[in-house]
Amino acid sequence: MATGPLSTRVAALCAEVAPRLTPQSRSAVVDLRQRLGEPLRVAIAGRLKAGKSTLVNALIGRRVAPTQVGECTRLVTQFRYGTSDRVDVVRRDGNRVSLPLDSNGMIPQKIGVPRAEVSYIDVTLSSERLRDLTVVDTPGLSSTNEQISASSKDFLLGDTGSSDEAQGLLSDDIDADSAGALTGAEAIVYVFTQSVRQDDVEALEAFRTMSARLSSNPINSLGLFNKVDKLVGTGDPWPVAGPLATSQAEVLRRQVSDVVPLVGLLAETTESGRLTAADCEALRQISGMSAIDRQVLTASVDLFVNRDCPVSKQERERLLVLLDLYGIRFSLSALEAEPDLPTNELSRRLFLASGFPRVRQVLDRAFRWRSDAIKAGWALTGLEQIASRAENLRDRELLRDTVERLLAEPEYHQLRLLDVVQQVTTGAVELPDQMEQELTRLALSEDPQSILAMPGAGAAELERAALEAATRWRRFAVAGATPSQARVAHVAHRGFHLLSQRVRHRPTGPHPAGRPRVTGGY
Template sequence: MSGRFVGFAPSSDSRRSPVPTDRPTARVARGTIPSVSTATEQQHLAGPLSAAVATLCQQLQPQVSEGTAAGFREVLRRLSAPLQVAVAGRIKSGKSTLVNALIGRRVAPTDVGECTRLVTRFQYGTVDRVEVVRTDGRRQVLPFDSTGMIPASLGMDIGEVSHLEAYLTNAVLRDLTVIDTPGLGSLDSASVARTEALLGAADTGGLDPVSRSAVAGAEAVLYVVTQGVRADDQQALAVFTAATGRREAGPVNAIAVLNKADTIAPESVAGADGDVWRAATLLAAKQADSLKPRVADVLPVIGLLAESAETGGFTSADADALRQLAALDEATRDTMLMGADLFTTWDCAVPAGTRERLLERLDLYGIRRALTALDAEPAITAGALRRVLLDSSGLAAVRGRLDAVFRARADGIKAAAALASITALAHASGDAGERQRVHDAIEVLLARPEAHQLRLLEALTLVAGGSVAMPQDLAEEVLRVGSSADLGEQLGLRGRPAHELTAYALERAGWWRSFASFGATPAQSRVAHVVHRAYFLIWQQLRGGG
């Protein structure tokens, strides 16, 4: 792959032929980006690129075998579905707690049990329910338990269960499906196998295993790490290539979070100056360097605090208990906050059971943050105190990064994933003519200026995955240009005046064009032409010309 920049449909046949069709409406004409035929379809697609790929898929269906066409229908269904983000990581890294915080409802089980060994897809539905999907395709509907969570026991042999699908009347899930996965590293082989084989592969109808594999997978990954980044975390993240339909996890479709940031000892991180959050931020930056280019960023978060503040776990009764603790003399407070055992056993007016609940919901870090807020503003309301805790959790930054990396680029991510699936389906058929027709149709689409985002995402993936070797400084520039939707960030000049951005974009466009012509290998040259075009389009946009 390192010798050719081949697009999404590599083919051993270098001949180019028009896409044959029996119907005029099925022709993929040069000079136009096709759009889906109905307003309903357009309404549910992420954007114009997804619409173009959807129309391409519709037009190719009558030109391929029935097996491949069935796969194309599944790709169409996935294109119109919300962006699918898999939350992945090691066991006990706090994935389910973070899932609850992101959804805004405590619904995913966080204690180790049979349900934590299964893939669970949280998606929007008009009626709250859990569907148990068996390995033979049969489904059984279960209600949530009395606390609103997925039942701790399914009442059946877990070996016969493929995965769970939870439907929630939750606005967050209208444009984002969140997939909770079993932790890797310490689970039984059967759980890991289910995760790798079935993640995102629900509702693929009667597809054969090869076709199912070609269209399966989430389109993006949120990887959860803790302070002790292990040497094989790269390998663990690579396992979730299966979670993205065999497309490499990279800065286009993967970010990581440093969870349980409050457990980091500030003295263990140089430059932290005794501040826990600063220590977490510095450690997250180091982890980002070690996990590159697999992830776009690593952000610190306290999942437990985020879950409690965002899902209703923090109540007015908890606020009242914290007020009582804030009224204690300083020496007593300081002693109690030295450790969890002292906090729950020390003799004071607040009942031990109440303190245990606070510790379970907030941990000592959250309790300290709440007491500091009460010291500064004794009359602070329970709602305002909850917001202080939420702000202290780091969840807002994680959501912001999810929006910047995933939601804002959902159109390109979904279109790229769909094209990869279309190509894989054609190759799996073993029909050289079918493969060539798909290749030609995709090349027509990619040739359009509007489809440059797909070329850029592909170039980024090739460089990030090492398929095209680049000098480190140039590789980092490719990653920067392709990993953000913000023009200033793309140029590495965030916050600088527009005239500086404009001049720099034009200068870099010229440099990459020269590099493509002189000194670059053929594979590097193809990437360089894409980066040149990206800078040129940025320059046009800054000048108001496009």
């Protein structure tokens, strides 16, 4: 994956400073520089049976992660791009044991290595989806009576350190040094079902507290409200799921950037192409039954499997595995209205009914589009941490000087913006809602019209509005702001001033390819 301009610049300075450091600090900087060239790493977190592995399969576009609780689901599993499919069990001593995928193309449930000896499972797949995104399936957070899995902790936190308060949320009873070879995720998707509980909030807060400043925070964390088809009986869940997701987003506003509802099973089935013509034909036969017979048949799982029906019990069991009752009812309604509906069209409609298109859109906006800034910010945090751990005074001064030089460059003002918007969105610095929203748009959007909430405005209008915003933030900084608010306001002031310069010299609107540019501006 080609790195962006910000992370490329960090990598260049790492290469420049590394030869001047002592061996221990040099090794850490070289490792950090290598990591900058890798795809963005997103960890999927959540409690047991929340549907994390189902989401992983949908993201990859293949059903390869086991979805039933077993040996593999209790270990950190990394999915990354490779020219061939390969499963490596990575031992804690660094040695690897290679395994083939099973007959269904999935990670085998039995890995042949004692769990106590396993660090993590490394899976390479020839999936184009993984070229610019590495997905990590973490062990489920435990039940109400237990604590966060240490395997998840080790991967998500890496070497970033932690507070005593956050560490108190963790238990060391599960693979205490699992995933020790990994250095943590740069973004997190937190999967939950039904409604957010207090321990969900505490878990997300623990991840945010213990991870790097640009890793686990509302900017780079997403809440996924999964299994929304379970919210209602036999009706359409979406009229309930939408408002409920909105209310959950408000509960988690200091932990995640957004909450997106999803029917994960339908996403997995359609994205991995598992619905066959034979499946569609079986559904077509059921749709030909009388309305009352269909209603009774789909009233419960037990009735669907055991009641008399022109479709075999084995075929119906497969349909439940693929679609569950909501997907089956949706399909029957579609086929009743259009008996000749082809398989690919039914699959497309199921895909839309899953809610996954919005999940992909939000992930692209929240993670992929900002991957350059996320990785550059992560790397700067890493350099600061290496400096703080360095025993050699000269190493500390060299590394801190490197970070300061980077942040002094105009291009890196975006990282300062991301830093202060994190402080605001996590509640560390309080701002009026309107100012918080304006600051968030400035930090996370590339489109001047979107930042300034002026769709269709021309360059002259946008430049004038950006200068007015800069003046407004400057006025706030010097009159009425607390010291912490003033620091945020000064960063916002400069950001809007740089935005005005960019509008004056460059075309307005988003990048033609739909991906934001990260260039000298803000």
